[in-house]
Amino acid sequence: MFFKKRKRVIRRKGDDRLLAEIDVLKSRLDQQRSLLSHKADYSDHLLYQVKLNEARYLFLLKEVRHRHRTAPRGKRSKSV
Numbered sequence: 001m002f003f004k005k006r007k008r009v010i011r012r013k014g015d016d017r018l019l020a021e022i023d024v025l026k027s028r029l030d031q032q033r034s035l036l037s038h039k040a041d042y043s044d045h046l047l048y049q050v051k052l053n054e055a056r057y058l059f060l061l062k063e064v065r066h067r068h069r070t071a072p073r074g075k076r077s078k079s080v
Contacts, residue, residue, distance in 0.1 A: 015067060022060050029053045 032050045036042055 018060060018064060025053060025057045029057055
């Protein structure tokens, strides 16, 4: 009995950490996209960073869906 409860607690902490990472990554991605749209002469490095963060973000979203967790109401991203 004790081990099942501990396993749930550990999984819940991991899920919370995953959701927090998604929030940070989403805000960073939005900031970089805004910079790209306002800047006429951006570097290739910035474009690569945006692509990398998009890939990370999508991977983490798939992981959350796989774990059957949803983001809190105010934190959901728009579906594409």
